[in-house]
Amino acid sequence: MSKMPFEFVLEALLxxxxxxxxxFGCHAIYIGEKIVLVLRDRPDYVEDNGVWIATxxxxxxxxxxxxxxxxxxxxxxxxxxxxxxxxxxxxxxEESTVKMCELLLKGDQRIGxxxxxxxxxxxxxxxx
Numbered sequence: 001m002s003k004m005p006f007e008f009v010l011e012a013l014l015x016x017x018x019x020x021x022x023x024f025g026c027h028a029i030y031i032g033e034k035i036v037l038v039l040r041d042r043p044d045y046v047e048d049n050g051v052w053i054a055t056x057x058x059x060x061x062x063x064x065x066x067x068x069x070x071x072x073x074x075x076x077x078x079x080x081x082x083x084x085x086x087x088x089x090x091x092x093x094e095e096s097t098v099k100m101c102e103l104l105l106k107g108d109q110r111i112g113x114x115x116x117x118x119x120x121x122x123x124x125x126x127x128x
Contacts, residue, residue, distance in 0.1 A: 005041035012101035034112035059110035
C-alpha cells in the first residue's frame, strides 16, 4: 500500500476504529460499513487532492455552511456528484478536516455512504 497522506485524519478518527482500504490509488476510510472519506494526494488532477467526503446531494448546502471551501470533485466531470472535496490547497484545510472528523465521531448522518454491493457476474464454463 502506498504511503497514506494526511495521516492526522486517521489519528483523529481512532476512537471510531476506522478501516483503511486502498482504492484507485487513494485511501478510503470506512467506519463500520460506511465509506466516509477518501484521502487523495496524487500527481494527476491535483485540483482534486485533499479529503473526499462521501455524502449526498441533499446535504451539500448544510455542509457548505460548515465547510465553505468544500466543492465538487472535478475528475468526475462537470456534473455535481454526491462526493465532495475539502481541497488540500484551501487555507483552512487541516482545520476543516479535523472538524469533519469531529462530526464523524459525533455520528453526523450527513457524512458517509454504504457502498452498493457488487453484482457477481456468472462465470462462463470453459469451452463456451
